[in-house]
Amino acid sequence: xxxxxxxxxxxxxxxxxxxxxxxxxxxxxxxxxxxxxxxxxxxxxxxxxxxxxxxxxxxxxxxxxxxxxxxxxxxxxxxxxxxxxxxxxxxxxxxxxxxxxxxxxxxxxxxxxxxxxxxxxxxxxxxxxxxxxxxxxxxxxxxxxxxxxxxxxxxxxxxxxxxxxxxxxxxxxxxxxxxxxxxxxxxxxxxxxxxxxxxxxxxxxxxxxxxxxxxxxxxxxxxxxxxxxxxxxxxxxxxxxxxxxxxxxxxxxxxxxxxxxxxxxxxxxxxxxxxxxxxxxxxxxxxxxxxxxxxxxxxxxxxxxxxxxxxxxxxxxxxxxxx
Amino acid sequence: xxxxxxxxxxxxxxxxxxxxxxxxxxxxxxxxxxxxxxxxxxxxxxxxxxxxxxxxxxxxxxxxxxxxxxxxxxxxxxxxxxxxxxxxxxxxxxxxxxxxxxxxxxxxxxxxxxxxxxxxxxxxxxxxxxxxxxxxxxxxxxxxxxxxxxxxxxxxxxx
Numbered sequence: 001x002x003x004x005x006x007x008x009x010x011x012x013x014x015x016x017x018x019x020x021x022x023x024x025x026x027x028x029x030x031x032x033x034x035x036x037x038x039x040x041x042x043x044x045x046x047x048x049x050x051x052x053x054x055x056x057x058x059x060x061x062x063x064x065x066x067x068x069x070x071x072x073x074x075x076x077x078x079x080x081x082x083x084x085x086x087x088x089x090x091x092x093x094x095x096x097x098x099x100x101x102x103x104x105x106x107x108x109x110x111x112x113x114x115x116x117x118x119x120x121x122x123x124x125x126x127x128x129x130x131x132x133x134x135x136x137x138x139x140x141x142x143x144x145x146x147x148x149x150x151x152x153x154x155x156x157x158x159x160x161x162x163x164x165x166x167x168x169x170x171x172x173x174x175x176x177x178x179x180x181x182x183x184x185x186x187x188x189x190x191x192x193x194x195x196x197x198x199x200x201x202x203x204x205x206x207x208x209x210x211x212x213x214x215x216x217x218x219x220x221x222x223x224x225x226x227x228x229x230x231x232x233x234x235x236x237x238x239x240x241x242x243x244x245x246x247x248x249x250x251x252x253x254x255x256x257x258x259x260x261x262x263x264x265x266x267x268x269x270x271x272x273x274x275x276x277x278x279x280x281x282x283x284x285x286x287x288x289x290x291x292x293x294x295x296x297x298x299x300x301x302x303x304x305x306x307x308x309x310x311x312x313x314x315x316x317x318x319x320x321x322x323x
Numbered sequence: 324x325x326x327x328x329x330x331x332x333x334x335x336x337x338x339x340x341x342x343x344x345x346x347x348x349x350x351x352x353x354x355x356x357x358x359x360x361x362x363x364x365x366x367x368x369x370x371x372x373x374x375x376x377x378x379x380x381x382x383x384x385x386x387x388x389x390x391x392x393x394x395x396x397x398x399x400x401x402x403x404x405x406x407x408x409x410x411x412x413x414x415x416x417x418x419x420x421x422x423x424x425x426x427x428x429x430x431x432x433x434x435x436x437x438x439x440x441x442x443x444x445x446x447x448x449x450x451x452x453x454x455x456x457x458x459x460x461x462x463x464x465x466x467x468x469x470x471x472x473x474x475x476x477x478x479x480x481x482x
Contacts, residue, residue: 104429272383272423279422285404285414291421300426313384313391314430 003059003180006038006050007089008079010072011099011149012065016090017041019166020062026173033180034059038079047075050082058083060179062162062172066092066099066310067150071143080156085184087175087191088161091260093152094190095270096310097165100149101302103309107147151310160184162191165260165307168247192245194265197257200244203229212283216296219255230256231281236297238304241267241274260307271305271312278304341461343370343454344389345398346381350408351443352400358447366451367458370398377401378439379412383423386437390427393468396436396461398453403441413441435460436467 009017021042023030037058038045061083067073080086091097102110115121115128133140152158162171175191178184185191198204207229217234224230230237230251237256243264250257263270282293297303305312347353353374359366375381378401389397399420401413420439428434440453 267384269384269387271426272387275422275426276383276419279419280415282418285411285417287417287421290418294418294422294425297422299429300422301429304426313387314427314432 002033002035004037004053004057005034005176006058006061006079006083007036007041008038008061008063008075009041010063010065010076010093010152011068012090012092012097014041015166016064016092019090019164019169019172022169023173024169026169030173030176034176047078050078053082055081056084060085060087062087062089063152064089064093064166066096067152067155068099068146068148069143070146073146073155076152076156085159085179086152086156088152088158089172090167091163091165091262091307093158094161094163095262095308096149096151097307100151100308100310101305103148103315104301107145111145149310154310159187160189160191163243163261164192164246165258168245168249170247171245190243190262190265192243192261195244196264197239197242197244197246197248197251197261201229201239201248201251203227203251206232208232211281213281213293214283215293216278224254226254236278236303238274238278241270241277258306259304262308269312270308271301274304275300339462339466341369341395341458341466342393343396343398343457343461344394345370345372345400345454346375346378346385347372347400348378348380348402348408348413349374349376351402351406352378352440352450354444355400355442355446355450358444359450362447364447364451366454369458370454377407377409377412378416379407379409379414381416381419383419386423386427390432390436390467395464395467396438396457398457399439400442400450400453401439403443406443432467433464435464 007017007020020027036043037053038050058079061079063076063079063086065072067076088094092099111128115123116126129142129145131142131144160175162175164171171192178191198207206227211231213231213234215234216236219235222233222235224235225233231239235256238259239251239257241263242257242259243261246261259270259274263273267273279294282290284290284293301309347356353372356372378399381399386397399416401416402408404413407413416439424434424437427437438457442450442453
């Protein structure tokens with residue numbers, strides 16, 4: 001019998017599902033080797049089907065997306081019970097991802113922004129999502145929208161993670177191959193190379209020995225040369241602080257790295273370390289000038305914690321204990 | 324020494340004493356603290372000093388970790404500009420400080436809780452003034468980690 005594999009999505013955009021689809025014809029190799037027993041985005045299996053499976057009967061569950069609702073939390077626990085190996089697939093599952101940035105705000109502010117205040121919202125009665133709602137004698141249910149966003153490992157034990165927003169099809173194919181051959185690394189490992197993106201960057205040779213940046217530019221503020229180190233052009237590229245293994249896809253698309261592969265194993269907190277790496281490149285020793293140059297980074301938290309705020313040390317007091 | 328409460332009086336709630344984690348560079352500010360000590364200068368005992376070789380050694384991760392583990396304020400002390408034992412470690416500290424301060428503010432940490440000061444080995448008196456001032460500033464702000472917890476929410480959100 002072929003090993004069983006499940007895919008699930010929590011708080012995510014669907015891009016990680018796209019990474020699976022991007023296996024293209026290789027997906028046939030995958031389905032030849034494994035049975036996909038659960039994949040809500042593509043296959044018509046339901047939660048009850050998973051519940052009916054014996055515990056530990058799934059070889060591996062690939063879960064993408066962060067955890068924000070009670071349904072996502074329940075599904076994470078369910079798949080943890082049913083699967084022998086759980087893989088956090090993609091930046092949101094691994095470290096919270098973009099949805100995790102909402103941890104900068106409390107739950108009420110998030111609901112108010114989305115359902116009441118955004119300019120495109122028409123909600124004169126101020127209706128907010130409710131967990132129970134009676135209609136025609138029936139009660140409709142919605143999952144609870146929890147206080148904050150969590151990474152998967154803050155909800156259930158996770159065996160491995162595959163970084164990226166989204167991960168590359170190659171990393172997925174490698175992970176499946178490792179699963180099939182049993183050649184998995186130590187539990188807890190990140191299934192990607194453990195070196196900085198700069199080391200595999202095609203523009204590496206044009207990176208100057210010493211960088212002294214006079215203004216941090218955002219992509220729309222510059223005409224970007226296609227063959228020169230982006231930092232040398234003043235673009236805020238997080239390559240020096242970010243794990244490689246993404247095949248430098250953004251760089252090849254002439255866009256700076258935003259850090260979706262997270263930190264290497266030597267770094268505890270990606271955001272603080274990335275901030276450190278970037279700030280050090282400020283090209284001045286004069287305090288007023290330093291402050292002026294750094295003003296060209298308008299949103300430090302959103303820039304450096306774009307993918308990892310829920311696993312950051314701060315804001316600690318916003319973290320209620322896991323239920 | 325704080326006075327013991329009167330034996331018959333009610334036990335008062337302990338007043339808030341700010342905890343300040345201070346990273347002092349080996350060559351200047353730590354020696355200033357030494358000088359303050361040998362000069363018998365009295366200053367607020369709220370500072371836990373961590374000696375580092377250079378203010379440039381203070382990784383922003385240390386600062387976040389200090390706040391996360393209960394510090395109400397973080398103070399970095401380094402050599403004056405131009406005086407760094409390692410040429411420009413203090414400039415790197417200065418650059419990181421400016422960006423980190425802004426990021427901390429986004430994360431709910433008031434900028435006054437995080438401070439970078441240049442204090443040379445001969446400035447024991449200045450060290451005292453800076454520490455006392457920081458302790459009073461943070462005392463006025465109150466504890467960082469014991470503010471009202473986010474409101475505990477019921478399952479249903481009513482209209």
